[in-house]
Amino acid sequence: MIDSETKDLNNEIETLREDCLRPTRRWSTITILWVTFLVLVAGWGLGVYIYQLRHGLGVTAMRNYVSWGLYISTFVFFIGISHSGTLVSAILRITKQEWRRPITRSAELLTFVSLLFGGIMPIIDLGRPDRILNLVVHGRIQSPLIWDVICIMTYFTGSTVFLFLPMIPDLALCRDRLTDTKSLFGKFKKWLYTTLAMGWHGSSEQWHMLEKCMKIMTIIIIPIAVSVHTVVSYIFAMTLRAGWDSTVFGPYFVAGALYSGSAGVILGMAAFRKLYHLEKYITPRHFNLMGQIVLALTLIYAYLNLNEYWIPAYKMATTEGALLGDLFWGPYSKVFWVLQFGTVLLPIFVMSLPVGRKILPLSITCIIIVIGAWVKRYIIVVPTLLHPFMPIQEVPADWATYFPNWVEWSVTMACLAGIFLVITLFSKLFPMMAVWEVAEGIELDRDKKNAFELRKKREDGLLKNEGVATSKI
Amino acid sequence: MFENEKNSRLKFLKLSLVLGGTVAAGSLGFKRLLTKEEALKDAPICGGAYGANTMVFTTDGKVYKADPSKLHEVKMPPVSNDEARKGIPGKKFVMVIDLAKCDGCKKCTEACQAMHYTESEREWIKVFKMKGSKDTAPYYFPKPCFHCDNPPCTKVCPVNATFKRQDGIVLIDNERCIGCRSCMVACPYSTRFFNWSHPEQTPEVANAVYSPEQSYPRRMGTVEKCDFCPDMLRQGKMPACVTGCPMDVIYMGDQNEDAVTNGSGVTVKLSQLLEDNAAYRHLEELGTDPRVYYLPPKNRKYPTPSLNEKSGEGIEKKIKMDDMKM
Numbered sequence: 001m002i003d004s005e006t007k008d009l010n011n012e013i014e015t016l017r018e019d020c021l022r023p024t025r026r027w028s029t030i031t032i033l034w035v036t037f038l039v040l041v042a043g044w045g046l047g048v049y050i051y052q053l054r055h056g057l058g059v060t061a062m063r064n065y066v067s068w069g070l071y072i073s074t075f076v077f078f079i080g081i082s083h084s085g086t087l088v089s090a091i092l093r094i095t096k097q098e099w100r101r102p103i104t105r106s107a108e109l110l111t112f113v114s115l116l117f118g119g120i121m122p123i124i125d126l127g128r129p130d131r132i133l134n135l136v137v138h139g140r141i142q143s144p145l146i147w148d149v150i151c152i153m154t155y156f157t158g159s160t161v162f163l164f165l166p167m168i169p170d171l172a173l174c175r176d177r178l179t180d181t182k183s184l185f186g187k188f189k190k191w192l193y194t195t196l197a198m199g200w201h202g203s204s205e206q207w208h209m210l211e212k213c214m215k216i217m218t219i220i221i222i223p224i225a226v227s228v229h230t231v232v233s234y235i236f237a238m239t240l241r242a243g244w245d246s247t248v249f250g251p252y253f254v255a256g257a258l259y260s261g262s263a264g265v266i267l268g269m270a271a272f273r274k275l276y277h278l279e280k281y282i283t284p285r286h287f288n289l290m291g292q293i294v295l296a297l298t299l300i301y302a303y304l305n306l307n308e309y310w311i312p313a314y315k316m317a318t319t320e321g322a323l324l325g326d327l328f329w330g331p332y333s334k335v336f337w338v339l340q341f342g343t344v345l346l347p348i349f350v351m352s353l354p355v356g357r358k359i360l361p362l363s364i365t366c367i368i369i370v371i372g373a374w375v376k377r378y379i380i381v382v383p384t385l386l387h388p389f390m391p392i393q394e395v396p397a398d399w400a401t402y403f404p405n406w407v408e409w410s411v412t413m414a415c416l417a418g419i420f421l422v423i424t425l426f427s428k429l430f431p432m433m434a435v436w437e438v439a440e441g442i443e444l445d446r447d448k449k450n451a452f453e454l455r456k457k458r459e460d461g462l463l464k465n466e467g468v469a470t471s472k473i
Numbered sequence: 474m475f476e477n478e479k480n481s482r483l484k485f486l487k488l489s490l491v492l493g494g495t496v497a498a499g500s501l502g503f504k505r506l507l508t509k510e511e512a513l514k515d516a517p518i519c520g521g522a523y524g525a526n527t528m529v530f531t532t533d534g535k536v537y538k539a540d541p542s543k544l545h546e547v548k549m550p551p552v553s554n555d556e557a558r559k560g561i562p563g564k565k566f567v568m569v570i571d572l573a574k575c576d577g578c579k580k581c582t583e584a585c586q587a588m589h590y591t592e593s594e595r596e597w598i599k600v601f602k603m604k605g606s607k608d609t610a611p612y613y614f615p616k617p618c619f620h621c622d623n624p625p626c627t628k629v630c631p632v633n634a635t636f637k638r639q640d641g642i643v644l645i646d647n648e649r650c651i652g653c654r655s656c657m658v659a660c661p662y663s664t665r666f667f668n669w670s671h672p673e674q675t676p677e678v679a680n681a682v683y684s685p686e687q688s689y690p691r692r693m694g695t696v697e698k699c700d701f702c703p704d705m706l707r708q709g710k711m712p713a714c715v716t717g718c719p720m721d722v723i724y725m726g727d728q729n730e731d732a733v734t735n736g737s738g739v740t741v742k743l744s745q746l747l748e749d750n751a752a753y754r755h756l757e758e759l760g761t762d763p764r765v766y767y768l769p770p771k772n773r774k775y776p777t778p779s780l781n782e783k784s785g786e787g788i789e790k791k792i793k794m795d796d797m798k799m
Contacts, residue, residue, distance in 0.1 A: 056693045057652070058669030067654040067667055127652015127667065127694025131632075134651050138632040145631040145655055239659045240625055240759050388663045389756055390616065393601055396594050 009446055013439045016281070020170075020431035020438075021177060023276045027428060038421040045414015048407055049124060057127055059407045065392060066385045066402035071125035073377040074412050076253070077260070078118030078419075079152070079232050080373060084261030084268075085111025085159055086225035088290075090218045099289055101441040102281040105434045106268040108163040110261075113422045115156045117415045122148075124411055144238045147231040155221075155228045162217050164196075165210065169436040172200035189429070229257040236380070242319040243384035252304045259301040260373030262294045263366035268423075270363040272432050281438060284359055291357030294366065295348065302344050323387040332383050335375060343372025550684030551707050554646065557685045560638030566701055567641070569724040569733050569746060570615055571768040576720055576775035577602070577613035584717025588702065590678045590689055595666045597699035598714045602778040611778045612770035615722065617714065618643065618664045618699035619755070619763030626656035626665065635696070641728070641764050642703055644685045647695040656696060661759055665698045701725075711736065720774075 052059050062069045088107040092100035122145075123129055139146050175193035180186035200206060233253035236244040246252070266287065273282040312320045313328070327336045347365045350356035356365065382402055386392075392400050404412075426432075527541045550557070582596045591597060598617040604610070620643045627635050627643060634650040637643050645656075657665045672679075672691040679690045686703040702712035706725075710716075711734065715723045718736045726733030726743055734740040746752070750768040 056668070056670040063669070064657070064666055065663065067657045122653070125653070127654070127696075128650065131649070131651045134632040134634075134649055138634070138649060140631055140633050143629050143631040143655070145629065145653055149631075235629075235655065236658075238629060240661045240761075241658065385658065389661045389759075390663045391601060391603075392663075393599075399594075 005446070005450075009443065012442055016438055016442070017173060017177070017435055019278065019280070020433050020435045021174065023427060024174065024429055024431065025179070031424070031428065035421065035424055038417045038424065041417035042414045042421060045411045045417070048410040049414070052124075052407055052411065053129070057125075059405075061398070061402055061405040061408065063396075063399040063402070065388065065395075065399050066382055068125070068381055068385060069402055070378065070404035070408040070412055071121050073381045074374070074415070075118055075121035075125070076232055076377045076381070077374045078114045078121060078415075079229060080253070080257035080260045080377070081114040081264045081370070082111045082118055082155070082159070082261065083225055083229060083254075083257040084114075084265040085109070085162070086221050087258055087262055087293075088265050089162065090221050090225075093214075093218045094222070098441060098444070099286060101437045102278070102433050103265065103269050103286060103290070104166070104437065105163075106272055106432055107265045108159065108166075109423060109426055109432075110264055110268055111159045112156075112163050113419050113426075114264075115152065115159060116422070117419050119152050119156060120415060124415075144231060144234040148235060151224070151228045151231045155224050158217065158221050158224050162221050165213055165217060166434050166437060167430065168197060168200050168210065169202065170431050170434065171197040172202070173435060174430065192429070226254055229254045236384075240389075241384050242323045242387050242389075243380070246308060248304060248307050252308055255297065255301040255304050256373060256376065259294070259297045260370055262290065262297055263369035263373075266290050266294065266362060266366040267370065270359060270366075272427065273359075276427070276432060278433065281433060287359050287362050288354070288357045291351050291362045294369070295351040295357075298344060298348050298351070298369070302348060305340065305344060319387055319389055323383055326383055326387070327379070332379060335379060339372055339376050339379065343368055343376070549682055550686060551704060552684070552686065554648075554685065557644065557703075558636055558638065558646070560640035560642060561703070561707055562639070563729065564640040564706075565728040566620070566706065566764065567726055567728045567733065567743065568617065568620075568701070568765045569726075569743070569752065569768065570765060571722050571724070571750070572612055572614065572770035573768060573773050574720045574775075575600070575613040575615055575722045575770075577778055578719065581615055581714035581718045581723060584713040585699070588713035589687075589700075590674055590691075592673060595697075597664075597666075597697075610770070610773075612773065613775075613778055614767075615714075616662065616664075616755070617765060618701070619662060619761065619765045620701060622762035622764060623760060625659040625661065625761060629655040629659045631655065640703075642701050644700055644703070645688070645696055645698060646685045647688075647692050647697065648683060650695040652694040652696070654696065661756065661761065665696050668693050668695055668697065 060069065060071075085108040088100060089104040089111075093104070123132065126132065135146065135149055139149075171193050175190070175197050178186070178190055178193060181190050230250040230253065233249040237246055237249035239245065269282050269286065269290065273279055309324070309327075313324050315321075316324065326332050347369055350361060350365050356362065386400070386402065527539050529537050529539050531537065577600050579600050581598050582600060585591065585598050586593065586595070589597065598615055601614040601616060603612055603614040620641055622637075622641070624637055624643050627637050630636075631653060632649055632651055634647075635643065635645045635656050652667070654667060657667060668691050671693050674690060681687075681690050683690055684704070686700070686707070688697055688700045691697055702710075705712055711725055715725045715734075716736050721735040721737050721739070724733035724735045724741070724743075724746070726740070728743060731743045732740050733743045733746065746768070747766055750771075752766040752768050754763045754766055
């Protein structure tokens with residue numbers, strides 16, 4: 001009886017392992033085309049960036065009034081998306097949510113990649129990237145920009161470790177099950193897996209160590225993540241400018257980050273589920289639960305939005321009033337109201353309904369949320385810069401307006417392509433689900449079921465003081 | 474990639490003196506006196522063919538032989554970068570702008586642009602047409618950098634490229650600036666300008682030795698702004714906008730001496746001037762503590778500025794005029 005169950009369990013775990021390793025074994029034509037496309041977009045952007053380096057930031061649409069534009073908006077957006085990994089992975093780990101197991105890896109990966117490119121955006125925006133070492137040589141701890149550098153580097157290091165640690169047993173699995181070791185690429189993979197697995201052989205000592213490290217990382221990554229988006233907001237909130245001079249900016253940015261980041265996780269879940277045939281593991285239940293989380297976060301974000309706009313709108317003080325006029329009924333009003341109703345209130349309504357948390361409607365809602373979050377960053381950055389305290393008088397026409405030009409779009413899209421490229425390559429090299437964690441989940445389920453049956457039998461009086469061993473991991 | 478700043482540096486290691494002998498070395502206070510033979514024997518050759526016979530001293534006291542045809546004279550900044558960051562000892566510079574006298578001729582802007590070789594749309598001192606609200610009087614409002622005592626710009630600079638000196642002046646070191654533009658978004662007065670592209674400047678200006686006190690040569694990817702002409706102040710002269718103003722609108726002086734002087738050379742007591750005219754500072758409520766005072770545009774000596782009311786030009790609803798006690 002027990003034997004056949006163990007066999008079943010082993011079979012199930014074996015299927016799981018194969019399901020997870022399959023995408024890493026061969027490249028389909030579509031994958032190759034997709035990667036080629038991404039490389040082309042990224043390459044074009046790189047070329048345009050070199051052009052920008054040669055001729056200066058003057059090739060962008062930025063001028064003296066709007067001196068921060070699409071680059072800085074995208075920086076804030078990417079850093080926001082990076083909050084996904086921490087949220088889903090760390091918070092769900094710490095609260096022992098069993099259903100998190102199949103989705104942690106993709107969430108952590110999303111954090112890692114969006115931070116990588118988020119961190120690059122301000123460097124792209126620098127007038128003198130050749131002097132970047134001045135940040136170290138002449139760094140001033142009083143500057144919010146230095147807080148950003150410190151917090152983002154810490155978060156990047158932390159989330160890299162956080163992504164890597166639970167990958168170790170899976171890397172060992174990849175190493176042990178690598179079939180193609182003859183081709184050049186096969187040899188590279190063998191070297192890669194062997195190096196990264198760091199001699200993992202699954203001894204109890206190693207498991208103990210891994211669990212301990214994970215516990216520590218889970219706890220410290222949460223405050224680090226919160227600090228990151230808080231100080232990102234501080235580069236705006238520490239100025240006197242209308243629209244930015246707000247005490248609610250820290251939590252407002254953190255909430256906005258969590259809302260867009262968790263929506264990003266759902267999109268990742270949906271994509272990998274479909275592309276890598278993980279329907280068995282990532283189920284509608286996961287979407288339902290994640291949908292509830294995004295709903296909760298959207299509600300918090302909506303609440304902070306209300307505070308951010310309603311309080312100054314009641315007063316309509318001078319410069320702030322003029323800025324709000326632009327947003328409420330001026331040139332930015334269409335975008336502003338579409339953002340408020342379309343990407344905040346509508347998602348709340350949709351996700352409140354059980355049918356709205358089904359896979360397709362939820363994915364569409366999350367696409368809307370993610371794009372909305374990006375545009376919202378732009379609406380936070382640009383209109384404020386067009387509302388200085390001194391009137392804009394007798395200046396060249398291009399100083400008084402702003403819309404990103406082809407240079408900024410090219411470079412920004414290249415960074416987006418870079419994000420997709422790293423995710424794609426990662427998923428072609430490593431399992432996109434934490435195999436051992438899901439296996440552990442299956443075993444725990446089985447244990448729970450056994451224990452339940454055992455108790456039932458005992459209650460039924462079928463078993464009397466009989467010692468029964470349950471399978472331990 | 475970034476212009477020829479390296480070249481100009483190499484071009485002559487900041488050669489300040491072209492000397493034929495060593496006598497001057499002693500009088501300039503170099504630590505060690507060299508005989509002509511001694512110097513010629515050991516001096517490395519630079520910038521010319523072998524057998525060059527002119528000797529040059531660098532600012533750090535080294536001796537080089539060089540081909541005279543390859544040498545050109547360079548104007549040295551009055552003080553070193555370290556000194557430029559400290560400021561002029563014992564001074565506390567202050568500016569007073571008398572709005573009652575300003576007729577909006579923009580001669581101050583022109584003089585400033587000539588002195589700093591600035592492009593025409595970059596007005597370090599800009600003359601605004603102001604009107605507080607529909608029913609208040611329009612007036613001209615020249616606005617330089619306010620050199621605030623609580624400067625929002627220097628606070629946010631990540632690399633200390635813009636700094637506050639002990640003489641009250643806020644300057645930028647464009648050899649250190651990384652071009653993040655945090656200071657530009659932090660400044661509530663839109664005082665700062667960015668070199669978005671390769672700056673247009675004559676070779677003479679481009680090859681000048683840089684000092685934060687003179688703000689040129691300008692460099693791509695760095696920030697610039699009104700500097701209160703500290704190179705002039707160091708020589709005891711007035712900034713370009715002060716001398717350039719035909720209406721004697723602008724006064725410049727030292728708060729420690731309690732005296733300010735206008736373009737005609739008339740010196741008045743600062744505290745008396747501020748007291749008698751009920752001076753104010755622009756946007757006082759921001760708490761930036763500007764070093765520029767305004768005398769209200771009362772009993773104006775010029776026709777009121779023409780304002781295009783329809784387009785709202787000049788009517789700045791955004792600006793609080795509560796601080797104008799007229």
